Amino acid sequence: MATLFILFGLIFVANIYLIIGLPEDLVYGYECIANDCVKFELNEENLKRALSLPVCYMLCSDSIGTLWPKPNGKVIYDSYLFHIDLGNILFNSSTSPAVYAHLWKVNEERFAERLQNKLPDKEIKNKGGYPIKILINIDNSEFKEVSKLTLNTDESYTLNVTKEDNFIIADIRAKNFFGIRHGLETLSQLIVYDDIKHELQILGNVSLSDKPAFRWRGLMLDTARHFYSVKSIKRTLDAMAMVKLNTFHWHIIDSQSFPMEIKARPELHKLGAYSQRKVYTHRDITEIVEYGRQRGIRIMPEFDAPAHVCEGWQNKISATACFKATPWSNYCPEPPCGQLDPTINDTYSVLQDIYQDMFNLFDPDVFHMGGDEVFFACWSDKQSIADWMTGLNWDLENLGFTQLWGNFQMKAMRTVDSVAKNKQVPIILWTSLLTDPVHINRYLNKRRYIIQIWTEQNDSQVLGILERGFRIIVSNSDALYFDCGGSSWLEAETNWCSPYNGWQRVYENKMENIAKGYVSQVLGAEAAVWSEQIDEQNLDQRLWPRASALAERLWSNPSDNWQKALARLRLHRENLVKNGIAAEPIQPEWCLQNPKSCLISSQF
Ligand SMILES: *[C@@H]1O[C@H](CO)[C@@H](O)[C@H](O)[C@H]1NC(C)=O
Ligand SMILES: *[C@@H]1O[C@H](CO)[C@@H](O)[C@H](O)[C@H]1NC(C)=O
Numbered sequence: 110m111a112t113l114f115i116l117f118g119l120i121f122v123a124n125i126y127l128i129i130g131l132p133e134d135l136v137y138g139y140e141c142i143a144n145d146c147v148k149f150e151l152n153e154e155n156l157k158r159a160l161s162l163p164v165c166y167m168l169c170s171d172s173i174g175t176l177w178p179k180p181n182g183k184v185i186y187d188s189y190l191f192h193i194d195l196g197n198i199l200f201n202s203s204t205s206p207a208v209y210a211h212l213w214k215v216n217e218e219r220f221a222e223r224l225q226n227k228l229p230d231k232e233i234k235n236k237g238g239y240p241i242k243i244l245i246n247i248d249n250s251e252f253k254e255v256s257k258l259t260l261n262t263d264e265s266y267t268l269n270v271t272k273e274d275n276f277i278i279a280d281i282r283a284k285n286f287f288g289i290r291h292g293l294e295t296l297s298q299l300i301v302y303d304d305i306k307h308e309l310q311i312l313g314n315v316s317l318s319d320k321p322a323f324r325w326r327g328l329m330l331d332t333a334r335h336f337y338s339v340k341s342i343k344r345t346l347d348a349m350a351m352v353k354l355n356t357f358h359w360h361i362i363d364s365q366s367f368p369m370e371i372k373a374r375p376e377l378h379k380l381g382a383y384s385q386r387k388v389y390t391h392r393d394i395t396e397i398v399e400y401g402r403q404r405g406i407r408i409m410p411e412f413d414a415p416a417h418v419c420e421g422w423q424n425k426i427s428a429t430a431c432f433k434a435t436p437w438s439n440y441c442p443e444p445p446c447g448q449l450d451p452t453i454n455d456t457y458s459v460l461q462d463i464y465q466d467m468f469n470l471f472d473p474d475v476f477h478m479g480g481d482e483v484f485f486a487c488w489s490d491k492q493s494i495a496d497w498m499t500g501l502n503w504d505l506e507n508l509g510f511t512q513l514w515g516n517f518q519m520k521a522m523r524t525v526d527s528v529a530k531n532k533q534v535p536i537i538l539w540t541s542l543l544t545d546p547v548h549i550n551r552y553l554n555k556r557r558y559i560i561q562i563w564t565e566q567n568d569s570q571v572l573g574i575l576e577r578g579f580r581i582i583v584s585n586s587d588a589l590y591f592d593c594g595g596s597s598w599l600e601a602e603t604n605w606c607s608p609y610n611g612w613q614r615v616y617e618n619k620m621e622n623i624a625k626g627y628v629s630q631v632l633g634a635e636a637a638v639w640s641e642q643i644d645e646q647n648l649d650q651r652l653w654p655r656a657s658a659l660a661e662r663l664w665s666n667p668s669d670n671w672q673k674a675l676a677r678l679r680l681h682r683e684n685l686v687k688n689g690i691a692a693e694p695i696q697p698e699w700c701l702q703n704p705k706s707c708l709i710s711s712q713f
């Protein structure tokens with residue numbers, strides 16, 4: 110570790126304290142000894158070598174200890190900290206294209222808020238310090254690009270911080286808005302509040318280049334088993350932006366409720382929402398999509414079909430099968446039952462109206478069509494379906510029903526294409542019988558479909574799908590289902606995918622272990638929040654900081670194990686809390702203050 114330079118006349122201050130004694134709030138400080146932050150009681154003499162806890166975490170680490178996710182590229186820095194002036198932050202984006210202009214204002218405010226939230230009681234005792242100039246430079250070559258995230262967006266950036274004359278200059282360069290935005294997040298993490306000197310400080314001489322290891326870094330939220338307020342969704346997007354997650358997969362509708370306003374079919378949300386206050390209006394959705402975009406996040410809707418339809422379809426029972434059939438466990442995995450009837454034309458005209466609103470509102474660059482948990486017993490319960498199949502000489506066994514499903518998927522996809530004006534948007538489907546390697550090539554085209562894995566990581570389907578050339582998104586339930594653990598909602602046991610997947614498991618859920626030699630076909634991963642037992646009251650604790658562990662796995666893809674990340678995650682969790690995210694603690698606070706004393710072995 111380089112020598113730590115203590116700046117700004119601390120020695121002078123220490124001299125005063127020799128005469129008048131330390132103020133009451135100065136009790137402990139830290140110093141970095143053998144890569145460990147060691148706590149000690151302050152006195153007039155040792156004050157000059159004392160570091161505040163975040164400064165110590167920042168410098169006493171094998172990299173910059175305040176960054177999460179850690180950069181995936183070259184990092185050069187000196188252990189200099191400079192006092193900065195919160196009231197004097199100047200953005201200069203004059204060289205950036207006009208299409209981004211309206212996005213800067215939001216991000217400037219967001220940056221200021223990040224800094225404000227570092228202050229205890231939102232105020233700063235030691236005024237003054239250097240002004241910061243933030244220079245935003247966008248490579249001219251992508252000038253005309255619309256500011257929308259796609260699978261081809263280059264999210265890389267470089268960030269240099271230097272002190273020049275009486276300014277701190279932060280120079281951020283990227284190909285587009287998204288890269289710059291990530292650079293600003295990193296910059297905000299190079300700034301810490303020093304509670305010994307009572308001032309904001311920045312790491313003063315830094316040069317880093319950074320880019321994501323995986324392009325799809327997401328969370329899935331199910332807003333049908335429970336409704337989430339727009340406010341809680343925005344809070345989630347804010348936290349995602351802090352850790353550079355870029356995809357909010359919105360499982361908006363399911364059999365339990367239909368909370369999305371569909372303009373041409375208002376009965377769907379009128380009859381299907383838990384209450385008329387628990388509806389996402391077009392205005393809400395537009396707001397959320399824009400909120401995500403400002404934070405570098407695509408909002409991707411899912412309409413899960415042909416299973417998982419029930420509430421809302423009361424006026425269209427003819428377009429469904431096994432509607433609210435009982436006993437439910439004979440027909441579906443969860444009450445209430447219902448599946449679309451693929452043999453009825455009207456089914457596709459309702460779908461068209463749903464897809465139309467989704468495409469108008471979300472303008473998705475990738476669309477999710479669900480496709481999980483189809484129960485053949487549901488379809489075989491309806492005589493007209495059996496007659497239709499018999500008319501085509503299909504058997505009424507698994508093979509025939511798989512054909513029926515494949516036929517549905519083909520027609521539903523054509524319906525998507527018709528509302529997407531034949532843009533051929535890539536389609537995601539959950540793993541299912543249809544994606545079984547035995548059937549997949551017959552029903553799905555690898556150039557068009559992306560498969561989202563929700564089996565356990567070592568399920569043989571995974572490699573079978575990859576061998577057949579499909580791209581995948583990983584959400585293996587044995588690491589990335591964040592609803593696992595705790596009691597079942599049906600029986601007096603733990604829930605189906607117990608145990609709880611701890612952050613360490615999430616962190617070590619490596620794409621290389623899952624995809625073996627096919628990692629290039631892995632777009633990325635998503636953590637899934639299924640909401641049977643989660644709503645906005647416990648959402649933050651379920652997501653954070655586990656979703657941060659996923660974010661680092663996908664952004665940095667470190668070869669290190671979780672032990673190496675523990676200290677940074679501990680501090681990062683504190684930052685989430687300071688920014689209004691009710692993230693759960695990962696260790697006692699004592700361990701935050703006595704890092705190495707909590708280790709149980711010498712493997713660190
Ligand atoms: C912003 O940067 C441009 C180009 O480097 C420069 O000409 C301009 O004076 C700067 N504006 C401010 C307000 O610093
Ligand atoms: C900043 O870092 C660079 C490269 O490491 C070095 O050449 C330069 O002297 C440093 N500047 C200061 C003020 O320490």
Ligand SMILES: *[C@@H]1O[C@H](CO)[C@@H](O)[C@H](O)[C@H]1NC(C)=O
Nearest residue numbers: 185267268269280282316317
């Ligand atoms: C950032 O710093 C690196 C290393 O010191 C240097 O090579 C690079 O040119 C700098 N970039 C900018 C934009 O100043």
Ligand SMILES: *[C@@H]1O[C@H](CO)[C@@H](O)[C@H](O)[C@H]1NC(C)=O
Nearest residue numbers: 451452453454455456457520
């Ligand atoms: C359903 O649509 C198909 C194809 O457009 C058409 O041939 C068929 O007659 C329609 N069936 C009914 C009952 O309207």
Ligand SMILES: *[C@@H]1O[C@H](CO)[C@@H](O)[C@H](O)[C@H]1NC(C)=O
Nearest residue numbers: 564565566567568569587588
């Ligand atoms: C798959 O992983 C689970 C949990 O990690 C383990 O219990 C199971 O034995 C594994 N199955 C195979 C076939 O390796």
